[in-house]
Amino acid sequence: xxxxxxxxxxxxASTNTTLYTVPAATTTTLNISVCNLGTSGTAxxxxxxxxxxxxxxxxxxxxxxxVYANQVLERTGIVVATGTNIVAFSDTPNVTVMVWGVEN
Numbered sequence: 035x036x037x038x039x040x041x042x043x044x045x046x047a048s049t050n051t052t053l054y055t056v057p058a059a060t061t062t063t064l065n066i067s068v069c070n071l072g073t074s075g076t077a078x079x080x081x082x083x084x085x086x087x088x089x090x091x092x093x094x095x096x097x098x099x100x101v102y103a104n105q106v107l108e109r110t111g112i113v114v115a116t117g118t119n120i121v122a123f124s125d126t127p128n129v130t131v132m133v134w135g136v137e138n
Contacts, residue, residue: 035137040064042132045124052087054120054133064135065110066120070101072128076100080123083114089121101129 039097040062041054056062070077081096082089101107114120122131 035060037136039133040133040135040137041120041121042130043122045122045127045129045131047127048085048123048125050089050121050123051131052119052121053131056114056116056118057137058116061113061115061138062118063113063138064109064120064133064137065108066112066122067132067134068101068107068122068124069130069132070103070105070128071130072103075104075126076103077129078125079107079129081109082119082121083112084119084121085117087121090136 043051067080078098082093084093
């Protein structure tokens, strides 16, 4: 059972990125932090708990949420089951995402 940082990435613009997949026979409680490193403008981000690396419309828990330059969006206490992928997307570069938590 892992704990701490479970996944992280610097997102490419307009590309789904799988940050973490819950291992077999495991449930994970996790937190997600999205940081817009840009110095101006906004980033529209999407976050999903998905069965695959390409989320269905019913799997998003953030969709086109605006994160302003030099700002952070955090979501905490997300409980996900075996095989679930945490997928992030940004419409611009210079966005980083970190997933941390505890596998049970």
